[in-house]
Amino acid sequence: MVCIVGLSAFYHDASCCLMVDGNLVAAAQEERFTRVKNDPRTPVNAFRYCLEEAGLDITDIDCLAYYESPGLKTERQRHAAGVADDDSSFDPQRPVRAIREKLGWRGPVRTYEHHRSHAASAYFFSGFQDAALLTVDGVGEWATTSYGYGGGSEIDLFAEVRFPHSLGLLYAAVTAFLGFKVNSGEYKVMGLAPYGDPKYTARIRRLVENKDAGDYHLNMEYFDYVRGDRMYSDALIELLGCPPREPESEILPVHTHIAASMQQVLEEILLQKANWLAEKTGAGNLCMAGGVALNCVANGRIRRETPFRELFIQPAAGDAGACLGAAALAHIDITGKRHSETALDAVYLGPAWSGDRIEHLLVPTGIPAHDFRNREADLIAFVAERLVKQQTVGWFHGRMEFGPRALGARSILANPLDPNIRDRLNKVVKKRESFRPFAPSVLLDHAGEHFQLEQASPFMLETCRVRSALKLPGITHINGSARPQTVTAPQNPRYAALIAAFQARTGCPLLVNTSFNVRGEPIVCSPADALLCMANSELDLLVLEDFVIERHMLPAHLEALLEVWLPADGGLSGGKSAVSEHLYTFV
Amino acid sequence: MTKPTPISIWQPQTRNGKPIFVRPPVPAYGDHHASRMEIPADKTKGIRRVCFFGESVAAGYLFAPHLTCARVLEDQLNYMADEPYEVIDFSRTNETLGSMAETVAASLQLQPDIIVLYGGNNWNLLETPRISPYFPDPEARKSFGAIWAEGGVTSVMEAAIHQQVLGAEAALQVIADTVGELPVYVLLPEVNLADWAALQPPILADTAQRTRWYTLFEAAATNLAAQNARACLDQALKLLAVDEGTCPTTYRLIGDAWLLLGESEKALRAYRAEVDSESYASLCFLGSPRAGTLTRKVLTRMCRENKWPLIDLPAIFAEHTGEAVTGRRLFLDYCHHTLEGIHLAMATVTAMILDDSPWFTIASAPMPEIPxxxxxxxxxxxxxxxxxxxxxxxxxxxxxxxxxxxxxxxxxxxxxxxxxxxxxxxxxxxxxxxxxxxxxxxxxxxxxxxxxxxxxxxxxxxxxxxxxxxxxxxxxxxxxxxxxxxxxRGLGSEPEELAHPFYLWEPLMQFYPEIMQSARETTCIRCPWPRTSFALICPTTRDVNLKLVARQSAGFPTDVRVNGHSVATPELCESWTRHRIRVPRCVLNHGINKLTIVWSPKSMLNTEPPEERLQKGDEAHLHPIFGEIFSLTARLD
Structure with missing residues (x-):
């Protein structure tokens, strides 16, 4: 047995996966367990979960594969900080030391370069025998964009753009300028873009010089992330002619225009780079990963406007998913073979709770849940009826998804025909900005009737035009686009059955599907998380596997009591004593 | 007229044309602050206004909001005085010196006639976080490591003390400068010395010294349990020579031995030294908020310099109880008062404010009633x-x-x-x-x-x-x-992981290896004492199968016990090894069982010297690690 643990950690979105004899047995992000969004710490809980899922313990592991090269990263960090090459502020040994100490691991730790891990996480899980490889993110070690070719068990990254020139950091700087959080708020910029006109495109183009082939250069006059403590410089403020937006402040038209312009420039550059890569490699397939590969609007254009016939985007394209690539590379190093020839077709790789376990858990809550065990058809009918009645549903079923998208395992579902659903979901359920769009889950067989979608999109990673005869205000973005997830029975039978039941009642084969969390929280992992999330939002219904809880069934005082129960800041101590996180200590 | 500003969480508002201060609604479970919703900015003519400040002790922790020190003080003053008083409670749990100084300054908007300060227990926990190896900032760790490298463990304690003194004096001076001539009454805090003990592993870099310390500790504890006070004292004094006074556990043994020998004054000195060495922020595993000698010295000096009346609670408590070492009669736990403790402490304040009644007269009045x-x-x-x-x-x-x-x-x-x-x-x-x-x-x-x-x-x-x-x-x-x-929680046929903080027998253990990084941030349970226990919940009808994955230094015996019965002696080594153990039903209790791994006192794992790690900005294990448990699953046979 060859047992490999892949790890991403220490920047943002720490995660862990377990590969046993080439089978991807489990993968999860640490944030789901710690409830600290984008938790970067050593993924101790995810590590434990992965082993428990496989019925293994630490003595069964052959090696740990880490998604970065700490030596190269330290070199870049020292350069960026302007300190000497031996400055101890940046210790190349620290990541591996932390892994050993926190995880208790004493065996071999293999490290792989950041973009190589990204590329491997896409290519080796694509099922392609050969493909062009494009990885784009903020920064790993030095590389910020990599171009390559994968064939058989080999990956060749033949060109790269190096720090400080970075499309990810460019987008992040504009994200910060627009008052959103870097490393998690980029998709808000993407969502905001269709509300604006790309009036600032010329100015944004001054930030980045798109060169021939794979190269581009940022005009560093406008950025401040190398030496300073913020992403952009005063020159950017001057260039854009408006002050940076304060977080949580009103979104003005100018902000939408800047977002639209940024998005347009990003798409232009990515399209040019993808076209160049197609020409350079001659490959018919393209694999993408890195945080920028989560820009589903750009992805949709790459599919439509480049010569590539097939596109595979790693579902967990950000740093979290790079642990898969590290594990796949370690598998090749150990066995000499690629771990799998087939494509990753589902990402239900996290923990699950059986109906009996949920019953055991519900008893002490005293919640009189409806019990649908051994009555799946009744459950489906019950939930579908409620969706028809425009109720919002927390849907907790099967193994948790790996990656940023809720795909019908930890989802909030709603009726896409409801004209008010977007505002209601944004305001009272998700408690987030009103401009944020929602995505649909659609039965694959009917996807073409409602979307300009030529292929399956099981991971919700591309946008396309809505062309439905139905009015679908819940899922249609202001520019007429949507970001569908196609659903099939083999991938998620119960979820497919629910959508089919909704279709049978309404003629609409799709549902609004958004992640099961409220703003600022990670997606729920356990039934207890789901219950707390329901109490903390205005969800009408919660489906915990075979059990259904209606809002009125919740304990009378739960909402009031949660006021002091849920952490106000989401967790990390931010330099203060961590005691208060763990103890109710009053002194 | 200046614009009113908030006083702590009380925000300025106007009601019926009159300025008031209003706090946010009290959450269903309570919060850190007094529950009074509104405070009128203007005093009622003829009523003397007292503003009361302090930490959880002052807030009436565990009695609040039903009974608080401020309310008891107000009742006593109004019972004893000719003129009416109102006491406004600004005490709060988790109070710090800086925040208290700010609140005192803001409270002057209420034109108080008297200020009362009752704090000091929190200083060892909250005032010098950056001189702690557990502070998350790597730069703070580096400076801590540098101090350690320069002068050893004792220098770290001295640095913490120095910073604490500077900080406390500065904050109290701010208060003095702010209040001017206003009378300030200060209570000198006392803590539960008789009942509350610290049990801290020693911080010793040298393995031989560590082994010697634990050997001596086991012997001293055994002698104490057998009431062999003299032998215990001898061994404890040897412990003191090994740990150089940096470990409060040693002082507790010395105090207990002296108490057994009938030497209560010597016991008192040892217990005070225990509190003084329990310098949480700098060294300890999990200290309790308890004011030590340093706190009392600083408060006494600041009172003398500012001519503030000082209420010496340690002396008054000793006189009241007739015991040198104060205990559970006046304390609910380490520092929070019983009803009698609150009544007595406030009686001393009342007596001092009124200046015409001895405290014991007031203390002999009926205590406040609560349901x-x-x-x-x-x-x-x-x-x-x-x-x-x-x-x-x-x-x-x-x-x-x-x-x-x-x-x-x-x-x-x-x-x-x-x-x-x-x-x-x-x-x-x-x-x-x-x-x-x-x-x-x-x-x-x-x-x-x-x-x-x-x-x-x-x-x-x-x-x-x-x-x-x-x-x-x-x-x-x-x-x-x-x-x-x-x-x-009963075991079934599926394995249940016991090596999880939830099942640790000792709640404090969940915060190992160090208080600032809970066990949830490491995959394995690290064991800072020669015994590590877990709760095993099962019936007596079937045997229990255990699977242990653990490690320790090779060549030392390890004993797995259930309810004191040895059930296995697995041979562990520095690498992780897996061991299957059967627990016969005959040793089990119906329900609660105690499963204990007994490590050899000599089996400590090698770890990098803490001062070196701290100087690199890394977290460090200050305490010895006897063994590590990656997994301990249990299921019914």
């Missing part, structure tokens, strides 16, 4: 708090029983609450989701946040004592406890 349900909840809260914060010292069982029996004797109806607490803990759910908590919320024995609802731990030490005491007090309820535990 029995509230007092019972306070005692139950004290038991919860004791179970969570007092380590495994000989007095713990006695102190737990003392609190629980007081709760039962005060109001027998608290029994249902005790069982609800057991159920809430046993489910493993956040208590807020349990029906048991919901029931409690609606009943007369409502537990608040300060009573430990928000606690994600089985709490087996507390549950065990509740179960034992209810056997006599309420047998029918007592019978429910093992069944509740078995229902929620």
């Amino acid at each position: 029995p349900e509230i007092e019972a909840v306070t005692w139950l809260g004290a038991a919860v708090h004791t179970a969570h914060r007092l380590p495994d010292v000989p007095r713990r069982k006695e102190l737990l029983d003392h609190a629980l029996i007081n709760a039962l004797q005060t109001s027998f109806g608290i029994t249902e609450t005790m069982v609800d607490l057991v159920e809430a803990r046993a489910t493993g759910l956040p208590a807020v989701l349990t029906e048991a908590q919901e029931r409690n919320f609606q009943g007369p024995y409502r537990l608040l946040m300060q009573h430990g609802w928000k606690y994600n731990h089985l709490d087996i030490v507390l549950i065990e004592r509740i179960a034992a005491l209810l056997k006599d007090a309420a047998p029918a309820l007592a019978e429910r406890i093992p069944n509740i535990l078995l229902h929620h």
Whole structure:
């Protein structure tokens, strides 16, 4: 047995996966367990979960594969900080030391370069025998964009753009300028873009010089992330002619225009780079990963406007998913073979709770849940009826998804025909900005009737035009686009059955599907998380596997009591004593 | 006229044309602040206004909001004085010096006639976080490591003390400058010396010294248990030579030995040294907020310099109780007062303010009355708090029983609450989701946040004592406890992971390796004492199969015990190894069982010297690690 643990950690979105004899047995992000969004710490809980899922313990592991090269990263960090090459502020040994100490691991730790891990996480899980490889993110070690070719068990990254020139950091700087959080708020910029006109495109183009082939250069006059403590410089403020937006402040038209312009420039550059890569490699397939590969609007254009016939985007394209690539590379190093020839077709790789376990858990809550065990058809009918009645549903079923998208395992579902659903979901359920769009889950067989979608999109990673005869205000973005997830029975039978039941009642084969969390929280992992999330939002219904809880069934005082129960800041101590996180200590 | 500014959480508003200060609504579970909603900015003519500041002791922790020091003081003043008084309570739990100084300054908007300050217990925890190896900032760790490298462990303590003194003096001087000529009454805090003990592993880099320390400690503890005071004292003094006074455990042994020998003054000195060496922020595993000699010195000096009246509680408590070493009569736990303690402390303030009545006259007046349900909840809260914060010292069982029996004797109806607490803990759910908590919320024995609802731990030490005491007090309820535990946590055919903070027998252990990084941030359980225990919940009808994955230094014996019976002696080494162990049903109890790994006192794992790690900005293990447990699963055979 060859047992490999892949790890991403220490920047943002720490995660862990377990590969046993080439089978991807489990993968999860640490944030789901710690409830600290984008938790970067050593993924101790995810590590434990992965082993428990496989019925293994630490003595069964052959090696740990880490998604970065700490030596190269330290070199870049020292350069960026302007300190000497031996400055101890940046210790190349620290990541591996932390892994050993926190995880208790004493065996071999293999490290792989950041973009190589990204590329491997896409290519080796694509099922392609050969493909062009494009990885784009903020920064790993030095590389910020990599171009390559994968064939058989080999990956060749033949060109790269190096720090400080970075499309990810460019987008992040504009994200910060627009008052959103870097490393998690980029998709808000993407969502905001269709509300604006790309009036600032010329100015944004001054930030980045798109060169021939794979190269581009940022005009560093406008950025401040190398030496300073913020992403952009005063020159950017001057260039854009408006002050940076304060977080949580009103979104003005100018902000939408800047977002639209940024998005347009990003798409232009990515399209040019993808076209160049197609020409350079001659490959018919393209694999993408890195945080920028989560820009589903750009992805949709790459599919439509480049010569590539097939596109595979790693579902967990950000740093979290790079642990898969590290594990796949370690598998090749150990066995000499690629771990799998087939494509990753589902990402239900996290923990699950059986109906009996949920019953055991519900008893002490005293919640009189409806019990649908051994009555799946009744459950489906019950939930579908409620969706028809425009109720919002927390849907907790099967193994948790790996990656940023809720795909019908930890989802909030709603009726896409409801004209008010977007505002209601944004305001009272998700408690987030009103401009944020929602995505649909659609039965694959009917996807073409409602979307300009030529292929399956099981991971919700591309946008396309809505062309439905139905009015679908819940899922249609202001520019007429949507970001569908196609659903099939083999991938998620119960979820497919629910959508089919909704279709049978309404003629609409799709549902609004958004992640099961409220703003600022990670997606729920356990039934207890789901219950707390329901109490903390205005969800009408919660489906915990075979059990259904209606809002009125919740304990009378739960909402009031949660006021002091849920952490106000989401967790990390931010330099203060961590005691208060763990103890109710009053002194 | 200047624009009013907030006083702590009380915001300035205007009502009917009059300025008032209003606090946010009190959450259902309470918060850190006094519950008074509104404070008029203007004084009522003829009523003298006292503003009262301090930490949790001053806030009446575990009694609040039903009874607070401020309310008792106001009642006493109005009972004794010819003119009326009002006492405005600005005391709060988790108060720091800086925040208190700010609140004192802001409170001057209320034109107080008198200021009362009652603090000092928090200084060792909250005032010097950056001189702690547990502070998350790598730069703070580096400076800590540099001090250590320069002068050893004792220099770290000295640096912490120095910073504490500077900080306290600066904050008190700010108060002095702010209040001007306003009379400020200061209470010199006392702590529970008789009952509350620290049990800290020593911080010794040298392995031979560590081994010697633990060998001596085992011998001293054994002699103490056998009442061999002289032998215990001899060994404890040798311990002191090894740890150079940096380990409070040693002083506790010395104090206990002196007390057995009838030398209460010497015992008192040793106990004070224990508190002084329990410098949480700089060294300790998990210290308790307790004011030490340094605090009293700083307060005394600042009072002298500013001509503030000083109320010497240690002297008054000793005089009142007739005992040099104050204990549970006046304290619920490490520093929070019993009803008598609050009454007495406030009587001394009343006497000082009125300046015409001796404190003992006021103290002999009837104590404040509170409903029995509230007092019972306070005692139950004290038991919860004791179970969570007092380590495994000989007095713990006695102190737990003392609190629980007081709760039962005060109001027998608290029994249902005790069982609800057991159920809430046993489910493993956040208590807020349990029906048991919901029931409690609606009943007369409502537990608040300060009573430990928000606690994600089985709490087996507390549950065990509740179960034992209810056997006599309420047998029918007592019978429910093992069944509740078995229902929620009982082993089945699927393996249950016991090497999880939830099952650790000692609640404080969940914060190992260091308090600032809980066990949840490491995959394995690291063992800082030669014994590591877990709760094993199972019936007696079947054997139990254990699977242990652990490591320790090779060549030393390890013993796995269940309820004191040895069930296996696996051979461990520096690498992780897996061992299967069968626990015969004949050694099991129905419900609660104690599963203990006994490490050899010589089996400590090699770790990088802490000062070197700290100088690199890394977290460090200050304490020895006897072994590490990656996994300990149990299931019924």
